[in-house]
Amino acid sequence: MTKLSVNINKIATLRNSRGGNVPDLLKVAVDIQEFGAEGITIHPRPDERHIKYQDAYDLKPIVTTEYNIEGNPIADFMDLVLAIKPTQVTLVPDGNDVLTSNAGWDTITHQSFLKEVITDFKDNGIRTSIFIDTDLKLIEGAAETGADRIELYTEAFASQYEKGNTGAVKPYTEAALLAHDLGLGINAGHDLNLENIQFFKQNIPNLAEVSIGHALISESLYLGLQNVVNMYLHRLQ
Numbered sequence: 001m002t003k004l005s006v007n008i009n010k011i012a013t014l015r016n017s018r019g020g021n022v023p024d025l026l027k028v029a030v031d032i033q034e035f036g037a038e039g040i041t042i043h044p045r046p047d048e049r050h051i052k053y054q055d056a057y058d059l060k061p062i063v064t065t066e067y068n069i070e071g072n073p074i075a076d077f078m079d080l081v082l083a084i085k086p087t088q089v090t091l092v093p094d095g096n097d098v099l100t101s102n103a104g105w106d107t108i109t110h111q112s113f114l115k116e117v118i119t120d121f122k123d124n125g126i127r128t129s130i131f132i133d134t135d136l137k138l139i140e141g142a143a144e145t146g147a148d149r150i151e152l153y154t155e156a157f158a159s160q161y162e163k164g165n166t167g168a169v170k171p172y173t174e175a176a177l178l179a180h181d182l183g184l185g186i187n188a189g190h191d192l193n194l195e196n197i198q199f200f201k202q203n204i205p206n207l208a209e210v211s212i213g214h215a216l217i218s219e220s221l222y223l224g225l226q227n228v229v230n231m232y233l234h235r236l237q
Ligand SMILES: CC(=O)[C@@H](O)[C@H](O)COP(=O)(O)O
Pocket: 007, 009, 010, 042, 043, 070, 092, 099, 100, 101, 131, 189, 190, 213, 214
């Protein structure tokens, strides 16, 4: 079964644009879970452009499904996650100035750092996931770090699929097969949407979770949030 974790960053983007509390991030998170989503994902960035660090604390008591916090493990992020103890932390090698996440980890160059950080989170009962590309050497490196899971960075698949190149899923299938053989759980995310999700799911064995935000929130503007969540759940069956 593949769980749907809805990334609510863009709800916070809309809320912040007027400085008040509309839309109410916490209410949206409650509703998304009531609509059937199996998780809530946030990505508090150092500039707090959308999710603020306080949001991460405020969400903890109301996320009754799986709570996934994504980010670069800088000191402030480490402190935040260790204080909140979400279900899962997803490590993303983002620079402070990126428009959005644009790369996976080099799990070979940064192996000792990742091992240290992952040990810290695991010692605190937090499931760990590493945002990663499909390079098989990097998948092997991820297994060496002691991470529980990988999150396949799906931007390359999504952009090629949109151009009709269905073969772009092949590296992801191969990466998932290797990851499973190495004992890694398999998550995926970034630019997944209603058009590509079913094909992706059908080609990724043992896909445990997808985290989807930008497209899902945008699609909801036309189709309604409850309807879109259920469309994703249906396509993930
Ligand atoms: C790691 C990942 O793919 C998501 O967290 C994505 O980066 C969302 O971040 P933004 O909503 O800031 O684009």
